[in-house]
Amino acid sequence: MNLADCYLLLGLTPTASLTEVKASYRRMALQYHxxxxxxxxxAKDKFIQLTQAYEFLLDLVSENMVISPKSVANSYTTDRATAVIEVTPPPPTTATPAELSLAEERLKWNSYQQLQQLLKIRKFAQATTIAEGLAQRFPxxxxxxxxxxIAYQQWGRQLFRDRQFNKAKIYFRKALKTDPHNRALSVxxxxxxxxxxxxxG
Incomplete structure (x- = not known):
């Protein structure tokens, strides 16, 4: 079961908040229990699928809005295998983002999953390449x-752990420049x- 299937089963969009995920699951679980x-x-099979989708999404969706597998480790000494993509709500804007076609939406979310996997196994160069490609495709x-x-930040953290401090600073600054409105990331x-x-020094 992939990310898109989980949202589809629960009748949600990929921007659903944790509250929406929980509410949708409770409603549908009562119906199919x-x-x-x-x-x-x-109904039993549907209930099992709903529960699997719900548990999967619980690991991915933050209270604020998004696709966030777990909270970021604040310590450099923590050696976690889980990667983090923490998305904050965008700043107010009057521009309307272009609607994505179904194929583009699929490409975006499949690439997101691939990006997550690469970050988990610490393949930061490949993860950054995918993220940069997505940024060019969806500017x-x-x-x-x-x-x-986040890919830049994670690579910066790895460089820090490897004591490549000057390179780490470069990637941290790239992260800040790429997403200056993400306050949690900036802090x-x-x-x-x-x-x-x-x-x-």
Whole structure:
């Protein structure tokens, strides 16, 4: 079951908040729960699929809005295998983003999944290449810009762990420049840059 299937099963769009995910699951789980449909095997199968989709999305969607597998580790010493793509709501704008075709939407979310996997296994060069390609393909897409910023930040953190401090600063600054409106990301990167400045020079 992929990300798109999970949203489809729960009747949601990829921008659904955690509250919306929970509400949709509760509503549909009541409808298809085996206790409510004791003789209906189809309902039982649907309930199992809904539960799997819900559990999958719980790991991906943050309270604020988005696709965020887990919270960012604030410590450099933490060696986590999970990658983080934390998306904050975009700043108010009067421009209307272009609607994506079904094929473009599929490309975007399949690439997102691939990006997540690469970050998890610490393939930062490949992850950044995918994110940069998406940013070129969808130049006005704020989510894609945020994904690219996170890829830069994650690579910067790895460079920091490898004690390549000058290169780490470059990628941290790229992340800031790519997504200047993501306040949570900005705060983290500013702390990381300050740490480098105070301890390394």
């Amino acid at each position: 085996p206790d409510q449909n004791p003789d209906d095997l189809t 006005g897409d704020l989510e894609v810009r945020q994904w690219l910023a 983290q990167i500013e702390q990381e840059l300050e740490y480098i400045q105070q301890n390394i």
